[in-house]
Amino acid sequence: MSAVLPNLIALVLLLGITAYSTAGGVDFGAGIWDLLAGGRATGREARHLIDQAMAPVWEVNNVWLVLSIVVCWTGFPVLFQSAFASLYLLFALALVGLVLRGAFFAFRHIAEDPRTHRAADVVFGVSSILTPFFFAACLGAIASGRVGLLQPSTPVWEIWFSPMAIGFGLVSVAATAFSGAVFLVGDARRTGSSELTTYFRRRAVIAALVLIATGTAALGVIGFQNPALFRAMLTGAGLPFALVTMLATPLVAFLVWRGIYRFYRVLTVGAVGSMVFAWAFAQSPYLLPGQLTIAQAVAPQATQVLLLVVTVSLVVVVGPALGLLIYLDQRTRLVE
């Protein structure tokens, strides 16, 4: 029991991060395509679709982030302290991006003057890139092993600019662009616009290729900076997930390219989620590579139990509620 529970809490944390990377990633990706949609006239239709697609979820996704951070500080206080002591700048930048993104997404609906409206579009788009980049850079910095226990062990700027931090950041931007485009293909199909469908199909394929390229490059960086992690990803616990990513990403690109609309969204979630899992499982049982294991960092047992209770309640209460919401959302689309 006592050995299982800490791992369960770590799994909850991992699931929170993964949910944010996948569900939130789709959202960030839509923001990226919004930025790349061009001027007001050219980009109008794509932007309209993106707006529609993001409507019900753009705030709810935030919940995953908050949940992860709360589980982190309650369940693994030492990890939380160590991460923030070393990475405060990266977190602060991600945070500012997050807030600007939400604020300007809301604002562009009420801006009337076209120039202001355009400015809001740009801020929204740029922050959609910065936020996932910096969040993932934090994970990359942790994975690189440079985040010291409780306090930074090297000058902080060395941690922030470590190749793995930048590598993880870039991969995450590519991954969000990829999943954003794939889901927009689905949304475009629902509106019945074959033009928009083609538009996003093309972008999904390009993003997949970019993701494969950056992913491969990042893997190289990992091999260079943290060989142990590299080995574990390719031969150890991370392998199954790494394989899923490597197979699913090109498969999605193929499906979307050929217009075979089966399982392409599930596979996308699988591809992006497996990337996170591949890293986490390769790094386990370490939370900070070589310095801090799950068992060492975990909070006292009573706290673990409460976290588990909260998690179970969440599944029991939120599951059905989410179902109802999705059902109502589908009905909206039927009504219109």
Next chain:
Amino acid sequence: MAALWLAGEALLPSRIQMAFTLATHILLVPLGVAMPTLTLLMEGIGIWRKDAVALKIAQRWSVVMAVQFAVGAVTGTILSFEFGILWPHMMGRFGAAFGLGFAIEGLAFFVEAIFISIYLYGWKRLSPRAHFLTGLALPPAGLLGAFGVLSANSWMNTPGGVTIDAGRLVSVDTMAALFTPALGYEFWHFLIAIYITAGFVIASVYAVAWLRGRRDHYQRLAFAVPFTVAAALTPVQLVVGDLSARALVQDQPAKFAAMEITWATRDHNPEVVGGLIDGSGAIHLGLELPSLDSILVGYSPNAVIRGLSSFAPDARPSVVESNIAHLAFDLMVGLGTVGAALTAWYAWVVLRRRRLPDSALFYRLAALAGVGSYLAVESGWVTTEVGRQPWIVYGVMRVSDAVTDAPAAFVWTMLSVLVIVYALIAYFFITLLLKLAARWRREDATETQEPEIRVPYGPPA
């Protein structure tokens, strides 16, 4: 000067940043937690009495609620990251105990976010009764969330339920850590405060409408329901607040001494209204009511009150902090008293004359009651937080030991960025609310329905 600041310690900017972001977030919390209840009350009236106007009010309130909730979520997310960015040492040491409340809040918030969406979607897509019933999930979720946060804050004021060995937290007693002594008074006092605030703030909008000449069923209903709720609770708050103050004498004596600017431990302690204390314990300005403090606390002029000088200088609020806590406390009590007077006026007219007041002075005061309650909430938090100084966890950990090792320049910069970003958010938020209000006025004037403005959590327009 500026260069000196940038090179200085991170403590000052960290405290300012925490105070600034918390003070902002707390403006959003009362409506976030209490508005669903008021909206459901209005919807219930609409269904029960088959009153289309009440339903229309409820629907409009639900839109405001969603916008407000979204801003609350954004500012709340910032707060949770700040715990790590500004106070990493506190989190690393005590996260396992302090975090418990927030884990519960996380759950509550999740439920609230989803059910707010369902509520907004449901207006057109569920039967009235089903819609009302799904809405019923909102008040308990808000309550649970408030419980979580207040539990965390109470833990900082009266830490308990933990075993510390060599500075390390070795075991936690969940129940004892969640239900610390301070929770008993903080929770109820806060809960009542947010319902008072939500009631007065919403009613103040329609008091302004009255002053502008609007006198219809819509205005009367939208004013009377929230105002009645707030008015009924205000006298209760005086009693509960008094209980809090008394409990502080036991639990947090240094805070109490600061609130009352009591320097020497003594009997026949006067109650000082207003006024400032200096470093030698002398009181300037202010009105001293002889022995009243002793009487209020111990029901006798002979009751002995502990003074600030009985605590080591590094274990009590500084002179400046004491003065801040004192004035904030006086402001809260003063506002509570004014609110109770307004309530008495309202109750007299409603109960004796069986109608709403029709005096312009009353509506002017009612229009100010919204701002007044926000001020009371803010000053209450200032009392609690500043009065706890220099401790972040009372008696266990100092704020200066919790603060980040990041350079002061970083924190100053982040603070400046946040101030700008918050100004933007406030501007957007207010613009959106004004737009909604203008539109609704147009709709009422022309009896047409304009296409919906899209709000967070709501269905696509």
